[in-house]
Amino acid sequence: MNNIQNLTRPVFPFTAIIGQEEMKLALILNVIDPKIGGVMIMGDRGTGKSTTIRAIADLLPEIEVVVDDLFNSHISNYDLMSDVTKDRINQGLKVATKFIKVPMIDLPLGATEDRLCGTIDIEKALNEGIKTFEPGLLAKANRGILYVDEVNLLDDHLVDILLDSSASGWNTVEREGISIRHPSRFVLVGSGNPEEGELRPQLLDRFGMHAEIKTVKDPSLRVKIVEQRSEFDRDPQACIDKFNNQQIQLKKNIIAAQNRLVNIAIDYSLRVKISEICSALNVDGLRGDIVTNRAAKAFAAYNGTDEVRLEDVKKVITLCLRHRLRKDPLDTIDSGTKVNKVVAEVLGDS
Structure with a gap:
């Protein structure tokens, strides 16, 4: 196992990354529900x-794939299975599987x-x-x-x-x-x-x-980020070991959220509020409504609750809508001010 570790390029631990909370949250929610x-x-x-x-x-757990399949086919989910594997399973032939790291x-x-x-x-x-x-x-x-x-x-x-x-x-x-x-x-x-x-x-x-994401302005935080990176470059394995427990915990939280996702409920009145915000912001189409609903459910699952709360919607809605406000290609993307203003009007201030 140690030899394999030595052959693979070490990856900076996700839990060691300082700041950039918006980017980290967006990535976590997308791996909980890729349909976002x-x-x-x-x-x-x-x-x-x-x-x-x-x-x-x-950080993600290994996935089970069919051996000698070009498409990382799932063993039981037809939507994630190639036609060749599907035919073999339908014919009752034995299909071998193995576990691999999530492809990047x-x-x-x-x-x-x-x-x-x-x-x-x-x-x-x-x-x-x-x-x-x-x-x-x-x-x-x-x-x-x-x-x-x-x-x-x-x-x-x-x-x-x-x-x-x-x-x-x-x-x-x-x-x-x-x-x-x-x-x-x-x-x-x-x-x-x-x-x-x-x-x-x-x-x-x-x-x-x-x-x-923006460059961190706080000097003490910048020093901390530089030190963290220098530590990793000097001894990657020591840095990985240092954050191992946090990595394991986050991995468990993500797996639990993926399993919980299907049972998460979102109240009708909250769905109406989401659509009210999209309408007030003049968002074209319904993609903004759908994605906000999905992201709020994924965030609720990540927090370990069974139902989407007002706070969950407030946390994710800017990430889901800010890039949908541009009508003219020459416009710049709103940083979230417009979305926050309408959210405060419709949902009330936190």
């Missing part, structure tokens, strides 16, 4: 965006559509009648996290494909009349620097949440 629709993280350079995203992936896939900025979606070997299909599929990053990301750094610099066409797969949970590749479809259910995490431009409002709206 991912998170867009915008902030200054050098604020720990990549470190935090890799840390949440490392990086999408490089210069990636092509084939690299993202996968390719079909047309020559082999026509000559031998065999569908040969070379999986892309969407196949490898199934049941994991797909991270796109500088998503605002990515080609709009690729962002569209990403968001479609993220929303539907499936990826379809079609070439010369030959079609292959496979599960692609993942938590989509995009990050970027607002100085380099924003995503178009139509694309931004399809991210479930939007976290805004």
Whole structure:
């Protein structure tokens, strides 16, 4: 076990990350309920965006996958299973499984559509009648996290494909009349620097949440962050051991929340209040209402309660709505002031 630890690159512990509570909460809620629709993280350079995203992936419990399956297929959930595995199970054949770490896939900025979606070997299909599929990053990301750094610099066409797969949970590749479809259910995490431009409002709206992070101004906190990072760079294993108990506890909380989620109730009057806020903010469509409901339930599950409270909605609603207020691509994203003002009017001040 120690040899394996030495071979793998050490990951900075999630619980050791100081500050950036908004980003951490958005990531935790998305791994509790991936149907929230991912998170867009915008902030200054050098604020720990990549470190935090890799840390949440490392924190998650291992998943059971079918051996020799290209898509990390689930053994019993049809929505997370490839057609090949489905056929084998339907035929009553024995299917071997193994446990792996939650996949954490990086999408490089210069990636092509084939690299993202996968390719079909047309020559082999026509000559031998065999569908040969070379999986892309969407196949490898199934049941994991797909991270796109500088998503605002990515080609709009690729962002569209990403968001479609993220929303539907499936990826379809079609070439010369030959079609292959496979599960692609993942938590989509995009990050970027607002100085380099924003995503178009139509694309931004399809991210479930939007976290805004800023450089820490407090000198004593900055010193603490630098010391923490220096400690990790000097002796990664000692730093990992130091936060081991907190990591284990957070992992338990996330698993418990995932199990509890299905039973969380949200009162009708509270749902009406959420829609009232969305309407007052002139949010287009119903995605804002749906995501806020989902996020509030995930937060209630994380807190160990069975019902969504007013405080749960207040905690998550800015993350769910602030990026849906832009009507003009030249506008900047509201930091949350407009949302907070309407929330205070509709729900009352805390």
